[in-house]
Structure formats: structure tokens, C-alpha cells
Amino acid sequence: MKFDHAEDIIQWTPLWQGERFPNGRPKVPEGVLRRLGKITLEEAWGPLWSRGYHYQFEGDFKIIHPDKVMVGRAVTAVMVPKRPDLHETLLNYGHEQEGRRGFFNQWVIDSLEEDDVVVVDMFDKIYQGTYVGGNLSTAISTRTKRGGAVIWGGIRDNQQVMEIENINVYFRGSDPTAIADVTMVGMNVPTRIGRAVCLPGDVVLGTPSGVIFIPAHLAELTAIHAEKSQVRDVFGFIRLKDKTYTTAQIDSTWSVSMWQDFLRWFERDERAEPYRHLTWEEELESARRSESDGPSVDVRL
Structure with missing residues (x-):
């Protein structure tokens, strides 16, 4: 076997058509990451759920x-x-064949790039299952700049970790013991975190409610759907306040005249400016078909 094997990673993520890291991991553009950082958990969840990705949240x-x-x-x-x-075989292989140093958790952290998030299945081990403490969390901070860690297991040195402001850490519990009696059997492989599945290169969105893993090939689509929902809500609140439409009209499939009203507002109102990279031809055409052929499904998800 090989740790962090490019050929395997590419085989696991065939739907990603963009840039990849040298190890084959999908490299979702930084701009898409920044956009996803402005959306809510539910806005990310909807497009994934509707496409059959039902095990992405924990x-x-x-x-x-x-x-x-x-x-x-x-x-x-x-x-x-x-x-x-197994432990001695894999530890020796990493040291002797791949030139890695230290223990398994250090191998992963030494590989991090900017904007990375460590996602580790520690089989919910907390006592002697502390994947990071103050030192390794500082290393994550230095390497990722804005990333962090999702650990289905433990951490230690919580007071030190809390002082690191530019990253976040999601974990199951805390213990003063150091990591022990564990073996890494895969690095950048499909990973189970509770009831969720994460692949290398997925976008990790950590919110106050928990973590959702967005497949790399759906990352930009998820951002677009969320942004469209947000700006439609802004418009809806305005029109509800001035009593132009009822809540039933806003919450149902929009008519062509409503879409035309929205597009005029979208082009002129400063509140729509952050969303002007979005296009609406599909939605307007769907409304036209709906009025010609009967009701159609709302295209928001």
C-alpha cells in the first residue's frame, strides 16, 4: 500500500474536472471557498440532499x-x-519507504496546504485518542492559515487551542492523555465521520450546528444555489414589506412578471451588487415554460 496515493485519489474523485494538487486531491478554487464561507448549513445541505447526497452532515x-x-x-x-x-509494518513503511517523520498524526499535518482542514476518523476514541494538542494545532494554524480540523475522537491542551484564533477544531471530547495505541491505515482515503462520508478534497463547511462535507465537484454549484436563495430572500423581504406580493406568491414558483420585477431590481439595487455574478436565464425560461405548459418544479434546489 501507499499513503496519500495520487492514483487512488483521482479514481475516488472522477467527477472533479478542475485543478488538482500534486497528490491528486481536488483543489477547489479559493474564490469558491470564500463564497461557501458566507452561506448557512441549510443552504449547503439542500442542493446536496436533492442530488442524493444524504450522508454529508454530522x-x-x-x-x-x-x-x-x-x-x-x-x-x-x-x-x-x-x-x-500491522502497526509496526505501516509505521516502518512510512518512515523507511516514504521518508515520513514522527507519528501518524504528524504525517498528516506535515502535508497540509493553505485552506486545508484535517478530517480524521479516530473511531470516537478520546482517552489516548487525542489527535492534536497545542503544538499540532499551532502547526495546523501555520500551514493552513484559515483551516482547522474535524476529529471523530479527542483533543488535548484545549486552553492552548482556544487561543489560536485563525482556525477551528471540531472534536468529540477532551483528555489530558497523549495519543497512543492507534494506527493509521489510510491517508487521503474515503473517511467516515459519524454518519457522514468525506473524500479527500471535499469542501469542509463547519458551522455552529456541525459540519457538512461538500463534494468538490458540487462546490461551486452549491455556492450558486445558496447565493441565489439569499438574494431572492432579500428581494422577497422588500416586496413583502411594501405589500407588492403575498407570502404565498413569494414562497411559490414565481410568475414571469415576478421574475421580470426581480431582474429589474437585481440590476439596479445596491443590495444586489454582491450577487451580480449570478445569471438567471434558466429560472426565467422555466417560468415561461410553466405559464405555457402548466406548473413546474421550483428551480431553487
Whole structure:
């Protein structure tokens, strides 16, 4: 076997058509990451759920900075309880064949790039399952600038970690013991976090409610759907306040005249300026078909 194997990562993520890191991990553009950092959990969840991605969210975490949003590209790892023969084989292989240093968790953190998030299945181990403490969290901060970690297991040195402002850490529990009696069996492989599945390169969106893993090939689409929902809400609130439309009209499939009203507002109102990269031809055409052929499904999701 090989840790962090490019050929495997490319095979696991065939739907991603953009740039990749040298190890094959999808490299969702920074601009898309910044856009996803401005959306809510539910706005990210909707487009994924409607496309059959039903196991992308996990909310049963403690959070170092519960008032902050975390977004970045996943670097994954899978740990298992220590079995001596397997442990020595894999540790020696990493040291001797791949030139890695230190323990398994250090290998992962030493590989991080800017905007990365460590995503680790520690099989919910907390006692002697503390994947990071103050030192490694500082290393994550230095390497990722804005990233963090999602750990289905433990951490230590919480008071030190809380002082690191530019990253966030989602974890299951805390313990003063150091990491021990665990073996890494995969690095940048498909990883289970509670009831969610994460692939290397997924966009990790950490919110006060929990973490959602957005497949790389759906990242920009998710941002677009969320932004469209946001700006439609801004317009809807305005028109409800001035009593132009009823709540039933705003919450149902819009008519052609409503879309034309929205587009005039969208082109002129300063509140729509941050969303002017969006296009609406599909929605307007759908409304025209609806009025010609009968009702159609709302295209927001």
C-alpha cells in the first residue's frame, strides 16, 4: 500500500474536472471557498440532499470556536486500534519507504496546504485518542492559515487551542492523555465521520450546528444555489414589506412578471451588487415554460 496515493485519489474523485494538487486531491478554487464561507448549513445541505447526497452532515461535536465558521479542503485520515504487527509494518513503511517523520498524526499535518482542514476518523476514541494538542494545532494554524480540523475522537491542551484564533477544531471530547495505541491505515482515503462520508478534497463547511462535507465537484454549484436563495430572500423581504406580493406568491414558483420585477431590481439595487455574478436565464425560461405548459418544479434546489 501507499499513503496519500495520487492514483487512488483521482479514481475516488472522477467527477472533479478542475485543478488538482500534486497528490491528486481536488483543489477547489479559493474564490469558491470564500463564497461557501458566507452561506448557512441549510443552504449547503439542500442542493446536496436533492442530488442524493444524504450522508454529508454530522452535528455531534464540541467546537473550539462555536461562533466561527470554518471552511477548507479536506485532508483525510483513518485510524484504527493498535494491532502490533500491522502497526509496526505501516509505521516502518512510512518512515523507511516514504521518508515520513514522527507519528501518524504528524504525517498528516506535515502535508497540509493553505485552506486545508484535517478530517480524521479516530473511531470516537478520546482517552489516548487525542489527535492534536497545542503544538499540532499551532502547526495546523501555520500551514493552513484559515483551516482547522474535524476529529471523530479527542483533543488535548484545549486552553492552548482556544487561543489560536485563525482556525477551528471540531472534536468529540477532551483528555489530558497523549495519543497512543492507534494506527493509521489510510491517508487521503474515503473517511467516515459519524454518519457522514468525506473524500479527500471535499469542501469542509463547519458551522455552529456541525459540519457538512461538500463534494468538490458540487462546490461551486452549491455556492450558486445558496447565493441565489439569499438574494431572492432579500428581494422577497422588500416586496413583502411594501405589500407588492403575498407570502404565498413569494414562497411559490414565481410568475414571469415576478421574475421580470426581480431582474429589474437585481440590476439596479445596491443590495444586489454582491450577487451580480449570478445569471438567471434558466429560472426565467422555466417560468415561461410553466405559464405555457402548466406548473413546474421550483428551480431553487
